Amino acid sequence: MAIFRRRRAETRRAEGRSPLQDAFRRLLKHRAGTVGGVFILILILVALFVDTTIPAAIFGWEAKPLIAPKHYAQVSFFERDLPPGTPGYLLGTDYLGRDILSRTLYGTRVSLSVAVVAATVSLVIGLTYGVISGFAPTGVDNAMMRFVDFLYGFPLLIFVILLQAYFKAVSRKGATGLVGAMVNIDKALGGMFFLFVALGVLNWIGMARLARGQTLSVKQKEYIESARALGAGNLRIVFRHVLPNILGPCIVAETLAIPGYILTEAFLSFIGLGVTPPTPSWGLMISETYQGIRTFPWEPLIPGAALAATTLAFNFLGDGLRDAFDPRLRGT
């Protein structure tokens, strides 16, 4: 009994310095990573409060611009294509006389939602799949990995295009059941839901491979064996010992994948499968205006700069996180 009690105390103390908390402390020391993280926090605040959608949804008001000077769809035909610095339009106007600053600020919503939702979807699916595969008997593990191989060889972007086209078609036809419910969510999100899902589906495979590899290597460690010797079940081992130890590398990989999602959204907008206008996204704003880059360079370059800054921030944060999670890399 006494021995047991001491063990628990030790565990508690160990939890006080969990890998995640350690990593966080180390992250704060990483200058570029911190800057990136702060920038992303600001972006999140902008996305939340660019207008009063959130209180409006709760209290039933009409949404009004809050941080953004104007509504993103406020057209002014006779003030179109104004350069940055024009009074009233800090960053100029686009081809319909809409305020580029406001549209860029509203655009954070799409890009950030894409980043967060796609990353979560791919992290959750990939992690679950990878851990199960890593823990399953060899036969099941093999089968699961062969399925991943199959998906890996599958040109998923084509799949995404098909999926997007299919759901856009279905959403008009008015499906019922599960598909119908998804269509309704999609409408509420301005046609962005399937984009998120598609991007998450596109990227969970890499995550699954990583999670499986990590699980396999953690499984060999002595502390797992001792936990098993003490009679811990698989579930307990997974949640208490495996997940906390493999989460770090997975989060790093996911953070570094986020710029890719944001750029894929831009690509989908380029081929006409992105968000529905007039909802602004940076990718859409670029693809609407890049043809006029010689005459109105600010129209594609401003959302382009926002896109670059955001992906830069995610990359720095990812680098910082990696250094933080892998102490071996520190201070060389």
Added chain:
Amino acid sequence: MIQYLVRRLLWAIPVLLAIMVVTFFLARAIPGGPFDFAGEKQLPESIRKNLERKYGLDLPMYVQLGRWIWDSFRFDFGPSYASRSQTVNDILKRTFPISFQLGVLALLFALCVGVPLGTIAAVKQNSIVDYGATFMAILGVSMPTMVTGPLLMWVFALILGWLPAARWGTDYTQLYLGFFPNILSGKFWLHAILPAITLGLAYSASIARLTRASLLQVIREDYIKTAYAKGLPARRTIILHGLRNSLIPVATVLGPMFAGIVTGSLVVEQIFGIAGMGKYFVISITNRDYPMIMGSVLVYSVLLVAANMLVDVSYAWLDPRIRYD
């Protein structure tokens, strides 16, 4: 080694088959058929029936699928619905070499820029050089090609007038063995510079970051420390011993990256007016050109399998400890 490759090849067959079947049904699941409309005009029922009969779309699904699989085993991907005088084979034969050339040049550019940049950043870790190199690398990956392409064209073709604005410097009638360009032709290189850089820029960034990360890890390995201890000069050590091993993770991503570059060059090909196959991945879907969808998907999958095998082989060269048995 050979045995391993054979096993990989055999394993590729069911994967490709599954991909073919899934694509077949997915393509037909999208609403709208290939022959519903001509331009904006809805075609009369009678005309549509004639077209569907001509292309065998009136047959039962399983017959169509069976025929398609059988034909594609004989490398006959059928006629293109959208471009009726050509078969899918014709189109692939003409456009794939162009995309391949563009892809190889872009990848070469990416490697030539990415590896040195990553090495410098790793050697001078946490210095201003490192931050600068990292920043440049990330900027490269952050700018969408639809911005960098027109921008480069504007500066180098229109303002400076150094380079032609668009198009590829060769076409399929001038290729050796139907595949290789005349690399002595100045025209070829002049036309290739802008599109290859535009496409390669994003990939050079990923390669630089990967090189930096894995080199940092390798530098701390014991054998490097031994090399230092033996008194070898630092630069020589890093290049001879460190870089070679740190390229393994880089080689790992090169396979899928290459498949992605060759087939995913849609934006660059469209902006520079290059007759590659990138656009077929999208327009075959918008045209509901089923044989072309299937053909292009198959090309991508085969390319990916082949590229990954090549990567495995290159492991053996990079790290003699790896054995295949």
Added chain:
Amino acid sequence: MRLSRFAAVLLVGLLAWPVLGQVILNRNLGTEPPSADPAISTDTTSIEIIEHMFLGLVDLDENTMAPVPELATRWEVSEDGLTWTYYMRNDVIWVKYDPQQGKVVPDLDANGQRRSVTAYDVEYGVKRTIDPNTASDYAYVLYIIKGAYEANTADPTSPDFPALMDAVGVKALDAFTVQFTLEAPAGYFGQIASMWVARPQPKWAIDAHGDAWIEPENIVTNGSYAMKSWIHNDSMVFVRNPYLPDELWGGGNIDEVHCVMVVEASTEFAMYLNNELDTAGVPLPEMDRVKADPVLSKELTIRPYPCTYYYGFITTKKPTDDVRVRKALSMAIDRQTLIDQVTKGNQLPANTFAGGTIFGNAALDPRIAPWALPENLGGWGYDKAVTEAQNLMKDAGYPDGEGLEIVLMHNVSEGHARIAQAIQAMWASAFPKAKFTIETQEWRVYLQTISKETPIENMPNVYRLGWCQDYPDENNWVHEVFNPTYGNNDPRMSPDDPQVGQYVAEFDRLTYEAGRLSDPDQRAAMYFEAERLLVDEIVAIAPIYYYTQIYVAKPWLTRRNHDTPHWDTWTIDAELKAQG
């Protein structure tokens, strides 16, 4: 800088050497032509190259759109308007490009004789288009020919199929006389005879090579230019046909036409600025700069083009089932501002469906929908129109648009998105309390959605489409597109409509009967009334603008204008071009 000198020398060299011998036109087709086969082509790019390779029985005058002689020197129409006889010239021969000799040569038959273009080739061409085995998209344009519908819809494996093909009303009376027999008298058959689907086709080449007969090594042609090469998706080269009779040559001096296929409008324009193209379109965002630029503005041409951009209303879906709502929405579109600020191509505001070059049109006539026209064109002007629109909307039970929900759908495209967002803003400012939603769909899905088979609950209220002529007659417009019985009728007009049913019935009758008459004056009057019913009474569509063709051409190139370009009428001043 060394690179720059090298590039300059190379480019000058490339551009200069051909100038010494031949006059070359560098042109962008914009896309790969899906086909060069007259029987199956449907798009403007294919038709442009077919126009130069294959002569028609008649051509259309570039201004009046009336048939003018081409292969046929004269033609006769019988009293009842059912029999059309064309008398062809006998000095046109089939030619092909010979890569060994490097020039265009006559195509010889088995006896080594030159092949003339004969009435038999016309009969073969028309029948090949109608044959269901050819599976031509546009075969239905020829359904006005007797027996064509029956043959085209028959099962080609059935035993009576050959008899049906023989019964088709086209016959070569002798080598240079061809006669058409029609189902009904059709005043517009002269225009049909000019279309690519009715051109002579070379049976021997098609029999020998099948669908691949239009590849450069196989093709046999008779028009002003012959195909030298076709590098798919990349470029085409055409060489002047020296065997073309002088009267059929348009008077230009261009020996070779080098076409590229660059899709991206801004890239095309960059190539033009870089002197890599002699003529090009203008990307929308560059219009302001081109118009303001002292040099480019002189090179710019804007001319009417026979297409119309319009929004259609679904007349059976709430709330656009109310004619007052439809009319108010149509009135609240500020067409002139849209043209000046968004489309920027000096298009004309549209108050009817068919534009000013179509036979029977009533374009810009203020007796129809004057609210669509600005004051300088005799219309109301936008201020009056929008006030009236607000009143109508109030009458319909939606004061300030309160309670009104409209879904506007268009297919995914940069240009359509700009217009839709602009019109959404106009509506929102005219009816501030209404809710206007834009939805987009990918092209083929979109077309399927707005077709008649889609259940009404899945339809939008407003859809976008455009229409371009196949032949310049109202029959191709109001009848084929909107006739409630025979046309596409996407707005789902019905004679049972409680508000406008009687107008729909009248519209149905007018458009059907006018297509079966010969008298031009009578037909024009009927089409005028049909247009008025469509736009002003039923308000099934809101016409928005009549297209214009916009291009820039280098000072050394003189382009004669024609809806489909005729390169044989263009001239290049080689000296001026060499100076760059």
